[in-house]
Amino acid sequence: MQLVHTIVETRDTIAAARSRGLSVGFVPTMGALHAGHVSLVEAARARDGFVVVSIFVNPTQFGPQEDLAQYPRTLEADVERCEAAGVDLILAPSVQEMYPEGFATTVHVAGVMEGLEGEFRPGHFDGVATVVAKLLGIVQPDRAYSGLKDYQQLAVVRRLAVDLNLPVEVVGCPTLREPDGLALSSRNRYLSAEERAQAPALYRALQAGAEALRGGGSGQEAAARAKESLASAPRFRVQYLETVDPETLAPHPQAGLPAVLVAAAHLGETRLIDNLIVE
Numbered sequence: 066m067q068l069v070h071t072i073v074e075t076r077d078t079i080a081a082a083r084s085r086g087l088s089v090g091f092v093p094t095m096g097a098l099h100a101g102h103v104s105l106v107e108a109a110r111a112r113d114g115f116v117v118v119s120i121f122v123n124p125t126q127f128g129p130q131e132d133l134a135q136y137p138r139t140l141e142a143d144v145e146r147c148e149a150a151g152v153d154l155i156l157a158p159s160v161q162e163m164y165p166e167g168f169a170t171t172v173h174v175a176g177v178m179e180g181l182e183g184e185f186r187p188g189h190f191d192g193v194a195t196v197v198a199k200l201l202g203i204v205q206p207d208r209a210y211s212g213l214k215d216y217q218q219l220a221v222v223r224r225l226a227v228d229l230n231l232p233v234e235v236v237g238c239p240t241l242r243e244p245d246g247l248a249l250s251s252r253n254r255y256l257s258a259e260e261r262a263q264a265p266a267l268y269r270a271l272q273a274g275a276e277a278l279r280g281g282g283s284g285q286e287a288a289a290r291a292k293e294s295l296a297s298a299p300r301f302r303v304q305y306l307e308t309v310d311p312e313t314l315a316p317h318p319q320a321g322l323p324a325v326l327v328a329a330a331h332l333g334e335t336r337l338i339d340n341l342i343v344e
């Protein structure tokens with residue numbers, strides 16, 4: 066496995082792999098890697114001969130009041146995890162390498178990025194879309210692997226790949242969870258013991274909503290049921306908890322499947338997101 070910090074080295078290493086006839090799978094991350102990230106690497110290894118992971122805490126996707134400075138940076142442990150998972154190349158660029166002087170382009174994906182996260186994290190998806198477009202331009206993978214955990218982000222990445230005619234297949238991968246249901250996230254390490262004990266209530270709430278939908282309830286009823294369930298964990302402050310269309314992410318107030326329950330809530334200072342696809 067190789068660890069590089071520059072775009073030039075990344076391109077050279079990938080060109081060498083391609084000349085050996087290998088397809089390239091790519092997993093973009095912000096590091097602080099956990100088993101969820103490793104599951105994306107495994108999905109990549111199952112289909113591609115050469116697996117690239119990027120580790121970059123992208124400053125442009127954090128709002129001014131958000132956790133950019135505190136975001137966990139654990140490069141040494143990340144490198145070990147990648148090595149053990151069979152990653153071939155890690156790109157860990159500096160901010161300067163990604164955004165050199167004169168950088169002036171923003172990728173804005175309209176529509177799908179507007180509600181939900183887009184409402185509560187203004188500018189977030191512009192940052193995500195821009196860095197993902199850049200990383201796809203650098204790595205030029207055959208396939209990019211993204212977690213369904215970040216459901217709206219996956220929709221944004223799919224849209225930008227289609228709209229910009231990027232020759233990449235975007236592969237959505239299932240959310241890995243702790244045994245008690247909490248979705249794995251780099252931010253879970255912020256939780257105090259007491260908060261951690263309440264954290265699975267978010268997934269339980271989504272499951273309660275899903276049950277309502279499966280029982281023929283409307284999207285609106287399902288969201289109400291989920292909110293009711295989450296009220297049992299009083300430390301949660303909900304930003305949104307809604308039923309949306311799986312493709313457009315537009316509100317899905319009526320009955321009928323498939324639908325996705327999506328939620329964001331603060332637990333103490335920590336912001337958690339999760340979702341549940343109901344087929």
Ligand code: AMP
Pocket residue numbers: 093094095096100101102104105210211212213214215238239240241242248249250251
């Ligand atoms: P991040 O490092 O948080 O930017 O996440 C990098 C990638 O890992 C994204 O595609 C996420 O959707 C994915 N990911 C994060 N958490 C999980 C999880 N619990 N299960 C599966 N994939 C995940």
